Amino acid sequence: MVEKGKLVKVSYDGYVEGKLFDTTNEELAKKEGIYNPAVVYGPVAIFAGEGQILPGLDEVILEMDVGEEREVVLPPEKAFGKRDxxxxxxxxxxxxxxxxxxxxxxxxxxxxxxxxxxxxxxxxxxxxxFNHELAGKEVKYRIKIEEVVENKEDIVKEIVKMYVPRLTDVNVTIENETVKIELPEFAPFIPNIERFKMAIANEILKRLEDVDKVAFIETFERKKENMEKTE
Missing domain, CATH: 2.40.10.330 (Thrombin, subunit H)
Structure with a gap:
């Protein structure tokens, strides 16, 4: 079974009254007419048992093994809450x-x-x-644990994506108790990026006990086309 606090990647499909309302599957979202171009689809990473997903799903994840898939029906109090x-x-x-x-x-x-x-x-x-639109409703989920992330560099990459989904392919190195995260050139233009960097750093320091420092590296390269113009 999955240990509490472990970083796991899960895929899921959520249904209410027989209709799909949430999924990590891009093709299914398009097929069912709920596709959102602003969403980054694919398995999502969470720290198991730490309240980063619906309470009922958090509970069942701790009962599952890697590769296992389950269907669960959640009452309102373990999903989006009762109507208040x-x-x-x-x-x-x-x-x-x-x-x-x-x-x-x-x-x-x-x-x-x-x-x-x-x-x-x-x-x-x-x-x-101000109630959640699904408050008071029973929901059904298909959920699968795709993997447990153990590699430290991969853990850092997933933490970055938790806070900034657009940063899907950052370069990460860990040496001398320091995590170095290389950001792409567009990173400074992401709204609230400085706040996200602080949150990412705090999360990394919390999760990786042998890390004492987190450094973000921003590199700007001369474009090839600009070099050609000056020749």
């Missing part, structure tokens, strides 16, 4: 005007970084439901 009436709130329409948002029924909005769906708009007040 206190999370349905009246928000003054002025709050939306401040943000330049025209409140429309069914629109998903963010208030204080919390997503909610507009239920109704009436008399200058907007009723917003």
């Amino acid at each position: 009436p206190s999370k349905i709130k009246l928000v003054p329409i002025s709050e939306f005007k401040k943000r330049g948002i025209q409140p429309i029924k069914g629109l998903t909005v963010y208030i204080d970084n919390i997503p909610g769906k507009i239920v109704s708009v009436n008399s200058g007040r907007v009723l917003v439901d």
